[in-house]
Amino acid sequence: MSIACNAFIMLVSLCFSRRVVGAKRFDAMKPHERTTWHTNLCTFWPAFAVTAYALPAIATFSGKSDSFVSDVSALTSKACGLSIGYMTWDLGVILARWDDQVVAYGGKGALYLFIVHHVFSIVLWPYALMRHLCAYHINYFLVSEVTNFNMSLRWILAALNMSNTKLYLINGLAWIPLFLGVRVVVIPRLFAAYMNSDWGVLTTPQYYAALLTLPIPSLLNLYWAQQIVVGAAKFLITGEDVLKQD
16 A cells, blocks of 8 residues: 555656646756656655554553563554555665666765665564564654655755755754654664663574664664754855755
């Protein structure tokens, strides 16, 4: 269903975006921006759909943070399914439109990070939840999708040559506390759970998979947080948007 919804969003964008935005403004975008526009609108899907389930899943989590084993709620399962569907779609977009995506996201390095994140998530999250493992961590990984809203809106405004507007500034400033609050502030809590959990309940393959992969989302979030904060500071001081690509 999630993959189908992303395909529907792109189809609607292909049919109506030029009309809604205005032919003159839409045609003024660079060729790679017009192509990326349609796929980029799909990133709003997990921001709303996944968060709608992941946030109450965190609020109602009945397990212990220091235990890898817990019941997995229907909320967590649905949020995971929706997120995995989106990441499968996004991985397909990255591979199918590689050159456009490289330009849109500022180089191959960012895309390699996305691919690593997507592949590990697609494989490991459903596996873990089906075995009632790591639901505490996965809930927090899932709810971080909410920050896609500001990221996607920033890209859209930049593509429409609206980087000097108040909306662009407000969206960028709002993105910082949301990103830090959802993705960074929770890292000490996740690290404590990671260090203090009952590792003995895991099989040897599960042990090494958890040991090596559970820190990856937090490390990526720290990397992106540094990029966002440095970029925002430079924008406020100099007016130059270091995140905007030519």
